[in-house]
Amino acid sequence: MNSMESSPQLPIPFLQSLERALGNDETAEFMQAYQEEAPTSIRLNPFKKGVHLDESAKIPWCDEGYYLANRPSFTLDPLFHAGTYYVQEASSTFLYHVLSHLAVPKDGVFLDLCAAPGGKSTLLSSYLGNEGLLVANEVISARTQILKENIIKWGLGNTIVTQNDAGQFQELAGFFDLVVIDAPCSGEGMFRKDPKAIKEWSPEHVDLCAGRQQRILDQAGILPKAGGYLMYATCTFNQKENEQNVRFLTEEFSYEPVRIPLGSDWGIVESEIACDSGLFYGYRFFPHRLKGEGLFISILRRPDTSVTTTPKLHKEFRHPHLKRVSVRDIPSELSHQVERVNEESLYALGSAYFLFPKRFQAEFEFLAQHLNLRYMGVFLGEASNGQWIPSHEWAMSILPKDLVVKWEVNLDHALQFLRKEPIPMDGAATGWVLITYQEYPLGWVKNLGNRINNYYPKEWRVRMS
Structure with a gap:
């Protein structure tokens, strides 16, 4: 051999x-x-169009994805911190093509069950745009923080970040239009990029991962509504974690096969999966056949006769921490500065205020009763000692900010701001000022006249010189 x-x-x-x-x-x-060196690719944020690339470098199955000729220092690019693009492996952007082909309703409710660090979640968020709602879930606390940061930078405000085990979703059977399960796996497809995955790999580890994946599928198979979809994915090549788990899913739950058309020159390998209920399909990505890493995806559809859960908006919302508020309840500085505040739902968490899409208020309050929330909608800011403190989350969001004071900076000053260092602002207005780079918000400073306080989140600050 x-x-x-x-x-x-x-x-x-x-x-x-x-x-x-x-x-x-x-x-x-x-x-x-x-x-060979693994290719570098990014996916643009269609709601923050700050990056322009050569169309010839486009990923063939994703209109928003592009290959880069080399890997730059993303840490030193303010547009990366502004959420104008996400660094995502090219194969995983195939989800864009799947959504486009299936034409899944954009006004639906999606679930990314194993969401961290957020590549597929930000893609789903872009697809849903101003019409739909995404639940981005991660069971591991540290990874939930990474997921939350990426969702905040993406800035669309259509997402709830939760931290739950798959078994804690049982009350949500038939609730979602699409469920994405990018399951924890043995990582064979990432060997080129992640030497740690090679060290952890063994036949026993493959068996362990396959069993863990079956447990997740056994708990999540009931979550798509009638006519909804489940997408199962791993970054492995072996059949135990892929085709055999698709068979397991179809044995436990009623699903219909979905076949996705492929470009003749894409290099993606379609496999047929013989199940008791029919012939299903899988799509495998090999690094020698295409410009990307290893991946497996299979898409299944719930029959129209399956269960659908549709929550109703109740007169009262009872929650141990959250409460509904109206525009009359919030600080005047907030209501005067945040456009659209009258058009959306408002919630208070102590002295902190969140804006959430009103059209999904019933769904949000239903989810809030069953899931462990870590973030939702757009955190606008909080009232502290009689003063209003605007949030970094609001700065990063795509909510209009025509009524706030802005200060445009160059690259050097943008990096100083991201490092939480002082920046020159001679002539700037006093009070809260939104720092922008190429007109994209980076965060807040408070100009006190004799000094400037930098409110960029300390846990996010750039440490690279």
Whole structure:
């Protein structure tokens, strides 16, 4: 087996399974691609159009995705911190093509069950835009913080971030138009980018991951509503974590197959999955066949006869922490500065205020009774000691900010601000000032005349010189 000898750093049992699936010649092609540098790609935020790229570099299955010729220092790009784009592996942007083909209702409710760090969530958020609602869930606390940060930077305000185990969604059967399960896996498809995944890999680890994935599917299979979709994905190649789990899902729940058309030159491999209820389909991404990392995706549809849960808006909202408020209850500085505040739902969490899409108020309050909320809509700010403190979340949001004072900075001053260092603001108005770079908000300062307080979140500050 020449391919094994050429790359001893990859586990022998993995290479043996790869050769059984691809054959010797194609395994050699895989190994050659494995030795090459992984491509860098980004996906643009269609609601913050601050980056313009060559159309010839576009990812073929994603109109908002682009390959970069080299990997820049994203940390030192203020437009990255402004949420104008997301650094996302090209294969995973295939979700864009799936959504476009299925024409899933944009005014629906979506769930990204294993959402961190937020690549697929921000893509789903863009698809839903001003019409729909996304629940982005992550069970691990530290990863939830990363997810929350990326959702805030994306800025659309159509997302609820939750921290729950899949088993805690049982009361939400038939609630979602789309459920995305990018399940924790053995990471075979990320070997080129993540040496740690190679060290952790073993046949026993594959079995462990497959069992964990089955548990998640067993708990989440009831969540799509009648006519809704479930997308199952892993970044692995083996059948135990992929096709066998699709069979498990179809044995436990009633689903219909979905076939996605592919471009003839995309290099994506379609597999047929024979299940008791019919022929289903999977889509596998190999790094030697396309410009991207390893991935597996399968899409299934719930029959029209399945359960649908539609919540109703109750006269009173009883929650241990949140309460409904009206525009009359909030500080005047807020109501005077935040356009559209009269058009949306308002909630208070102590002295903090959140704006949420009114058209999904019933759904939000229903979800709030069942899930552990970590963020929702747009946090506008809080009243403290009789003063109004605007939030960084509001600064990053796409809510109009025509009524606030702004101060445009150059690249050097933008990076100083992101490092929480002082920046020159001679002639700036006193009070709260929104710092912008290429007209995109980066955050707030408070100009006190004799000094300027930088309110960029300290946990987000740039440490790179």
